[in-house]
Amino acid sequence: MDGIDLAQRPNFCQACTIRNRAICADLDDEEVALLNRIGRKRHLQPGEQLLWEGEAAILVANVVSGVLKLSTATADGREQIVGLVYPSDFVGRPFAETTPYGAEALTDTEVCVFQRKDFDRFALEHPRLEHKLLERTLTELDRSRRWMLLLGKMNAQERVASFLVETSGRLQGGRKDIGASGEPSQIELPLSRQQIANVLGLTIETVSRQFTQFRKDGIIEMPSSRTIVVPDRSALLARTG
């Protein structure tokens, strides 16, 4: 086991960087202490899997740092990434026996892991936590439905542009002050071209071609293949459809 037992450090949560953004935000000191006791920290390396699609739902977790992908696959192996999980987000499927999608770290990732059954019990006994989780789940549902619009109705150009806009927003942790107008914003993509393709329902070649096109049109710059500079956000927005 590479996890560190949080019970040995009673005040660990209080030092947590995402403490006031995650679902634990509204808990009082006593409740946090209880959560402490059933959770443990775990580090994931890029490519390391936290949840396996179709397997028993043993774990749930909060993401402290890093990014994970959630994905499902068809019987013959085509993968679709159905969600990206950023710091302060929740991963896993409470109140169900099987995990409906796989979760894999894209970057070095720190998660705060709970046995699902422990978490379920805790949630049922602590309505404020359940309320936070409900708000988060509703937001995630909204997000996945917007994603359905992208997958169902947008062309390749609109998909890639939308992806860049969404990703820059998520990486900034929801802050609206950056890149709102004027100053260029820089995005460090946590995904490879293949993974972006699996997010957008496209192929790697099509994604690459769209990046090239945007670069030629002066809408983005690419210091490296994973670093995107957006000089003018509105020009990118204009291509999201």
Place this chain on the structure above:
Amino acid sequence: MDGIDLAQRPNFCQACTIRNRAICADLDDEEVALLNRIGRKRHLQPGEQLLWEGEAAILVANVVSGVLKLSTATADGREQIVGLVYPSDFVGRPFAETTPYGAEALTDTEVCVFQRKDFDRFALEHPRLEHKLLERTLTELDRSRRWMLLLGKMNAQERVASFLVETSGRLQGGRKDIGASGEPSQIELPLSRQQIANVLGLTIETVSRQFTQFRKDGIIEMPSSRTIVVPDRSALLARTG
């Protein structure tokens, strides 16, 4: 106002056909009486709109009978149906100021409507209701992610086949005893071809051609354009990818 004030009929909920399947299932008599007071019944005709995308989130509702579609649209008017709402399902966006998608009745529909703010307050004060709502939202999130796999990775044939399988399941209200093996099942589609296309991210022509193909292949029969008979469920499943 075409709504009937439920407060005039204290025991209305107890006669409700979806009472033990909807989010109100776990409430005790006292709680149900309170819900009664803030809700009212409303009838919707096919095509009638309950929620407007982007507008203030004033209402939430339980569906008693009938089917609604949830949809979003791009700036230039392309519509994507992002959800179908069946009896005992919940519609609307609690705890948010704006409705992220439109909701429109596909059939004659009965809903149990609440002012969103009344509902929010009630939910916060009644953890059992919030828990039910959470479970429902988690299930809906799982469903929308499976839908993303369809939109992102499946071809036209797989999409239409998956749609028929899913729809027959939902129309039977989750019962597994019908059509499990052997006996043919019959589906009354609540959607037009255009609406099916907007669900599947296809065009009306492509959907129509797939129906024709399935008919020619003996996988379905079509007594009328909205009535689908599936003689052998496994043959249809084989085409879902």
Place this chain on the structure above:
DNA sequence: CGATAAATTGAGGACAATCAAAGAGTGTGG
């Protein structure tokens, strides 16, 4: 520096979209 993986670019083809028209179903009024 060489080996391996990731990303880009090019050429050709396939599947679904688009454009166009005919057929089936529904309702209204003569």
Place this chain on the structure above:
DNA sequence: CCACACTCTTTGATTGTCCTCAATTTATCG
């Protein structure tokens, strides 16, 4: 009861976007 208008669905012909296959370039790492 039938003619007519209207909508919905089906079918056909053609186009276009993205996928597939293939090769090259660039990046990464021992």
